[in-house]
Amino acid sequence: MRIKSALAAAVVVALAAGCGGGGDGGSSSAPDEPVKLDFLSLAWQKESVAANKQLVEEWNKANPNIQVTYVQGSWDNVNDQLVTSFEGGDAPDVIHDDSPALSGFATKGYLLELKDKLPAELKSDIPQSAWDTVTFDDGKGAKGVYGVPFLQESTVIIANKKLLDAAKVRMPTPAEPWTWDEFATIGKKLTKGDTYGVAWPMKSPVNKTLNLALNFGGTFFQTGADGKTTVKVGPQEKEVLQRIHDQLYKDKSADTSALGMGTADPLPGFFADKYAMLPVGVYLRQQVAEQAPDDFEWVTLPPLKGTGSEQGAVSQTLSVAADSEHPDEALKFISFFLNGPNQAKLAKGDWLLPTSQQAAADPAITTEENGWDVATASAKNLVVAPFLKVNGFDEWKSKVATPALQEYFANKISIDEVAKKLVEDGNEVLERYQR
Amino acid sequence: MRRISQYVALLAYMVFLAFPLVWLLSTSLKTPQEMAGLDPTWIPAEPTLANFADAFGEQDLVGAGARSLVVALASALLTVTVALPASYALARYRGTLKQVALGWVLVSQVFPFILIIIPLFMVLRQLNLTNTLVGLVVVHVTFTLPFALWMLQGYVRSVPRELEEAAAVDGAGRMRAIVSVVAPLLAPGVVATLLFSFISSWNEFLFALVVLKDPDVMTLPLTLVRFTGPEGVSRLGPLAAASLMATIPSLIFFAIIQRRLRSGLMAGAVKG
Numbered sequence: 001m002r003i004k005s006a007l008a009a010a011v012v013v014a015l016a017a018g019c020g021g022g023g024d025g026g027s028s029s030a031p032d033e034p035v036k037l038d039f040l041s042l043a044w045q046k047e048s049v050a051a052n053k054q055l056v057e058e059w060n061k062a063n064p065n066i067q068v069t070y071v072q073g074s075w076d077n078v079n080d081q082l083v084t085s086f087e088g089g090d091a092p093d094v095i096h097d098d099s100p101a102l103s104g105f106a107t108k109g110y111l112l113e114l115k116d117k118l119p120a121e122l123k124s125d126i127p128q129s130a131w132d133t134v135t136f137d138d139g140k141g142a143k144g145v146y147g148v149p150f151l152q153e154s155t156v157i158i159a160n161k162k163l164l165d166a167a168k169v170r171m172p173t174p175a176e177p178w179t180w181d182e183f184a185t186i187g188k189k190l191t192k193g194d195t196y197g198v199a200w201p202m203k204s205p206v207n208k209t210l211n212l213a214l215n216f217g218g219t220f221f222q223t224g225a226d227g228k229t230t231v232k233v234g235p236q237e238k239e240v241l242q243r244i245h246d247q248l249y250k251d252k253s254a255d256t257s258a259l260g261m262g263t264a265d266p267l268p269g270f271f272a273d274k275y276a277m278l279p280v281g282v283y284l285r286q287q288v289a290e291q292a293p294d295d296f297e298w299v300t301l302p303p304l305k306g307t308g309s310e311q312g313a314v315s316q317t318l319s320v321a322a323d324s325e326h327p328d329e330a331l332k333f334i335s336f337f338l339n340g341p342n343q344a345k346l347a348k349g350d351w352l353l354p355t356s357q358q359a360a361a362d363p364a365i366t367t368e369e370n371g372w373d374v375a376t377a378s379a380k381n382l383v384v385a386p387f388l389k390v391n392g393f394d395e396w397k398s399k400v401a402t403p404a405l406q407e408y409f410a411n412k413i414s415i416d417e418v419a420k421k422l423v424e425d426g427n428e429v430l431e432r433y434q435r
Numbered sequence: 436m437r438r439i440s441q442y443v444a445l446l447a448y449m450v451f452l453a454f455p456l457v458w459l460l461s462t463s464l465k466t467p468q469e470m471a472g473l474d475p476t477w478i479p480a481e482p483t484l485a486n487f488a489d490a491f492g493e494q495d496l497v498g499a500g501a502r503s504l505v506v507a508l509a510s511a512l513l514t515v516t517v518a519l520p521a522s523y524a525l526a527r528y529r530g531t532l533k534q535v536a537l538g539w540v541l542v543s544q545v546f547p548f549i550l551i552i553i554p555l556f557m558v559l560r561q562l563n564l565t566n567t568l569v570g571l572v573v574v575h576v577t578f579t580l581p582f583a584l585w586m587l588q589g590y591v592r593s594v595p596r597e598l599e600e601a602a603a604v605d606g607a608g609r610m611r612a613i614v615s616v617v618a619p620l621l622a623p624g625v626v627a628t629l630l631f632s633f634i635s636s637w638n639e640f641l642f643a644l645v646v647l648k649d650p651d652v653m654t655l656p657l658t659l660v661r662f663t664g665p666e667g668v669s670r671l672g673p674l675a676a677a678s679l680m681a682t683i684p685s686l687i688f689f690a691i692i693q694r695r696l697r698s699g700l701m702a703g704a705v706k707g
Contacts, residue, residue: 044661044663044670045664046489046493046670049493069649069650070650071648071649071650072661074661074663075663075665076660077640077641077660080552080641080644081644081645083553084552084553085645085648087553087557088553088556088557088560088565090560092648203667204666262666262667262668263667264667264668268471268473269473271472271473272472274473287471291471292468292471293468294468
């Protein structure tokens with residue numbers, strides 16, 4: 001009987017809570033009420049969430065007429081969430097996402113075009129190479145800017161300092177980084193007993209290899225005179241693939257058992273001296289700093305150099321929903337949120353690189369501690385990832401490139417076979433997007 | 436000997452079932468350094484409550500848990516309330532409508548959720564039910580109902596029709612026969628359906644993600660996912676601590692209700 005009463009009470013509470021909870025209020029406000037903006041943020045690391053919340057709080061205190069609600073989302077599900085809310089006309093006013101996602105949203109008219117609406121100070125503080133990552137076709141033939149880029153990632157090398165010192169290798173600097181040849185030689189030198197020189201976590205190999213391929217000028221995509229984009233895998237594109245493969249099977253300086261790992265999975269082996277070096281994104285420094293044993297010494301080394309040091313990059317972005325009832329206020333908030341000092345706080349919280357040039361000079365992210373100086377210096381090598389504007393890239397990546405690269409790195413197919421798969425199967429996919 | 440092997444098999448099954456929960460407990464008490472050790476340990480070397488402090492300090496786990504509990508209880512009760520009479524009708528009455536209804540129940544199960552999520556969102560928006568727990572309860576009931584109906588009508592079928600006929604011979608009307616004869620025999624089925632509906636709603640993520648918007652209406656699965664980042668990277672310690680806490684209400688619900696499940700089963704056995 002008591003259970004029945006409790007359950008009945010729960011139904012009543014549920015209905016009452018539901019009726020009182022949120023409703024369809026969204027961003028509409030009465031004339032004398034403050035404007036309300038929803039800000040969907042994807043920050044997830046402790047310091048980053050704290051920085052986001054602090055900035056929203058500062059804004060709300062300074063702008064009683066424009067109140068921002070901080071809503072925390074998650075990277076894994078944000079696109080399902082956004083597509084539904086865009087279609088339903090109930091999207092958050094300010095949206096945190098990454099530049100590859102913006103392309104599709106821009107074409108469908110979900111996002112506000114910002115080119116002529118951005119304040120000059122914000123525009124000039126962020127370099128053109130970063131703006132390129134958020135400039136897309138609007139679906140009607142014109143180009144537009146659909147977000148403000150604010151955080152980027154480069155691939156650096158996180159290394160075990162004790163093992164490097166013992167091997168007496170040259171310590172690279174941003175001015176004189178290791179070349180891929182040196183990296184291969186040092187990898188071999190560090191491979192001793194149970195220790196491998198390198199671990200390449202390749203659970204998701206596509207973006208990593210495509211971004212690094214730019215070291216040798218490899219772009220993987222070309223656009224012909226007819227405007228059609230096709231896949232190309234020539235000597236430049238093959239270079240990085242072959243070099244990683246050589247470390248795995250020729251030099252045997254990279255552990256094949258790490259191939260199936262996600263980005264953070266090799267860390268236990270790294271801390272246990274099983275791997276001496278990890279070529280990973282700069283954000284992984286946070287996990288290393290948090291999880292490394294107290295007596296473990298590690299260093300961040302600059303990106304490798306091939307024929308050049310360029311790496312492909314995408315950006316984390318803030319955009320405004322096209323359906324937002326308060327786009328001007330949303331832009332004002334973005335301009336505040338992404339000014340130089342604030343970008344420095346956000347970059348520090350997420351262990352990523354700010355696009356703001358003012359932020360990049362902030363002492364908080366140029367200190368030697370935790371490799372910030374090297375990480376921040378690596379931003380100069382970032383250029384827009386060639387795959388960013390390829391229609392059909394996502395399908396090419398999941399259906400063609402991921403399985404083909406995994407087979408290649410598992411030594412099941414040759415470099416020519418993987419190239420053939422990437423091109424022939426890939427062009428079939430891209431063709432459908434360009435009819 | 437046979438009994439010993441049965442106990443060994445039972446023990447192995449218990450270990451298999453308990454493993455995720457015990458591992459979750461162990462992980463929630465470990466420091467980040469210990470979690471990143473190459474050799475996993477069952478018992479934390481330096482147990483810490485820091486993960487629980489982080490989980491509760493950073494997210495409104497108690498509020499989200501309370502909202503999840505309310506949604507799950509309401510969904511489970513409403514599902515059973517609607518499914519019980521409907522399943523009786525499906526099991527006992529004959530006719531074309533019954534066949535069509537059963538067919539529709541099956542067909543409704545083959546639609547991928549992702550296909551109908553946008554139309555559903557738009558319907559809820561028209562009804563002013565987006566961003567409300569009532570809206571989420573409506574969605575959960577709608578999606579749990581077909582399977583609950585299927586489950587319950589199987590239980591109704593297993594109650595011999597002759598028992599109702601015997602009650603009728605003794606002078607009971609149809610309603611009286613249902614309440615006094617059929618309903619007690621259906622107890623295990625009702626409890627099993629309640630459990631199924633409760634757990635479905637308690638764990639449900641995708642609909643909650645698209646229906647709920649404001650932080651003060653979000654349920655527990657939406658709160659737990661905030662400890663995860665891109666490419667499968669997550670804050671394992673706080674996530675384990677929060678997930679452990681998230682399992683407790685459903686364990687309590689099961690502990691309370693499972694006695695009914697057993698007593699219902701026994702009652703059915705004796706009377707059947």
